[in-house]
Amino acid sequence: MTSLVRVNGAKAMAASVALVFAVVAWMARDPLAPEPLPSLESLNVIVIVIDTFGSEHAGGFHNPGLDHTPALDRLAQRGVVFRSAFAPAPWTQPSVASLFTSLMPSQHGVKSFGDHLPEDVETLAAQLKARGFKTGAVISNQGLVSPFGFASGFDWYDQSSAKGHEAITSNDVTDTAISWVDRNRDSRFFLFAHYFDPHYQYHQHPEHDLSSGYDGPLRTGMSIRELRDRRTEMSRDDIDFLIALHREEIAYTDGQVGRLLDHLAATGLEERTLVVLTSDHGEEFMRHGWIGHTRTLYDELMRVPLIVSLPGAIAPGVSDAPVSILDILPTILELSESPPARPNWTGRSLLPILTGADAGDADREILGEVSYDMPARIKKDREKVARMTSLLVGDFKLIHDLIADEWKLFDLDADPEELTNLYDHDHPAVMRWRPVLERWEATRDRVGRDAPRRELSDAEIERLRGLGYVR
Ligand SMILES: [Zn+2]
Structure with missing residues (x-):
């Protein structure tokens, strides 16, 4: 669709x-005769x-x-x-x-x-x-x-x-x-x-x-x-x-x-x-x-x-x-x-x-990632630290928790709220898409980059604490 x-x-x-x-x-x-866009x-x-x-x-x-x-x-x-x-x-x-x-x-x-x-x-x-x-x-x-x-x-x-x-x-x-x-x-x-x-x-x-x-x-x-x-x-x-x-x-x-x-x-x-x-x-x-x-x-x-x-x-x-x-x-x-x-x-x-020239790719691979952590000087709010990747293709979404080394699979059509983990090594969507996500993880580890990290001032850390970002 x-x-x-x-x-x-x-x-x-x-x-x-x-x-x-x-x-x-x-x-x-x-709409069948679109003019060129400006x-x-x-x-x-x-x-x-x-x-x-x-x-x-x-x-x-x-x-x-x-x-x-x-x-x-x-x-x-x-x-x-x-x-x-x-x-x-x-x-x-x-x-x-x-x-x-x-x-x-x-x-x-x-x-x-x-x-x-x-x-x-x-x-x-x-x-x-x-x-x-x-x-x-x-x-x-x-x-x-x-x-x-x-x-x-x-x-x-x-x-x-x-x-x-x-x-x-x-x-x-x-x-x-x-x-x-x-x-x-x-x-x-x-x-x-x-x-x-x-x-x-x-x-x-x-x-x-x-x-x-x-x-x-x-x-x-x-x-x-x-x-x-x-x-x-x-x-x-x-x-x-x-x-x-x-x-x-x-x-x-x-x-x-x-x-x-x-x-x-x-x-x-x-x-x-x-x-x-x-x-x-x-x-x-x-x-x-x-x-x-x-x-x-x-x-x-x-x-x-x-x-x-x-x-x-x-x-x-x-x-x-x-x-x-x-x-x-x-x-x-x-x-x-x-x-x-x-x-x-x-x-x-x-x-x-x-322009209506193309309907788009229904099976496009959509990636997600999070690597949330605190600067070293801040006491960690452990519940907020996260390192995960995800791959959505069609109705299936794989999530890989890299800290817990856990995988999850959801069928978004049957379960749009992602409440039922279908992950099983033999599930066809796992067999097909887990290698794709793992390949991407390997690629980003090889060619990804780390941004320069700013050393936060005491005042900035205090402000983040006031905002609830850090303990
Ligand atoms: Zn935001």
Whole structure:
């Protein structure tokens, strides 16, 4: 089921299971005769990342019946929704570094706490800057601040909203993004806008009213450490309350992303601005015994929304082809009149899917990896240390825990929550795919790299402790 379902005429009816959309202006367009896409040289590019936003917590564009992301639903109406998109890692730094470079974490080297994105790795921003784009970013996660190398290639890097887990920052991110766009609208520009609010702590946004009616012991804004300490005694109502708070944060962020998108429309930029919206990872709420992220490779952490929109050029639609956020950089650069001659991308361009030329590869191998550890000076929070790899092909997913030397196999069609481990040496999927994953592990051990690790200052360690990242 990988064909791109175009939202037009009768096909819209077929797509409407997942896309309960209003009439789309694009319905008049003939999707069988796509015109060539405009070149990168005539466009602006905006990449929006909503931190900690797994597909299962998205609104109607992913989950029929949920209506808490109206702005993203409108963006999805105008663009192509990839319903099987994956992050390469279950936490921010490796995942965003992969988005910026189209490399897996073991290839760019940002794998663990304190790792610095190497200066010789070419980022999307650097490549767009070299092509004449003004490059700007507004970020709100302290893991993405410039000392970790993430500002590479940006002319302007606003990190004034990176305030920690208790702050609500999406309003400021949008204000800052809009004023930068207004200052640069006469140039071609690339904007990276990063929203942090759905990340823990989970704060109530009463105007979205998803969490009211709960009368258990949990409260809005509790620290992640307190929630984890209570996790073994949580009831289903408690967990649902946390999910409702998380979705209120998503709903609030949706409104702020909507303000940025509305601004593009109101100022005439929409039709010459390629917008990509995604996330760096999801969040787990006790499905596998944990709250938060970083320590497993289950789908609640790896499956993320991905919408690509260029109204007037890319016809709206839905794709179930398995894709990766590593594909974002190749998709953008392949739009260029002169794309890089010998790119070292691990992702692949989505343009054939976006133009309807190709349905995508249903059996594409999607890799995941995590190598989460603490700097040597920090007392280890042993429960959070993780070293795993995963391989998803079709409905089967293999997970290899390299610390415990344990394997797991899940059939995502029969068991989408990955609760029943089918691993057996004789299982056909194990016999077929375990050697593939082992070969990749051997390759990355041979040619992978370690990033330069920054020695964290006492003040930084204290801040991480305050954020619940370290004990
Ligand atoms: Zn994140």
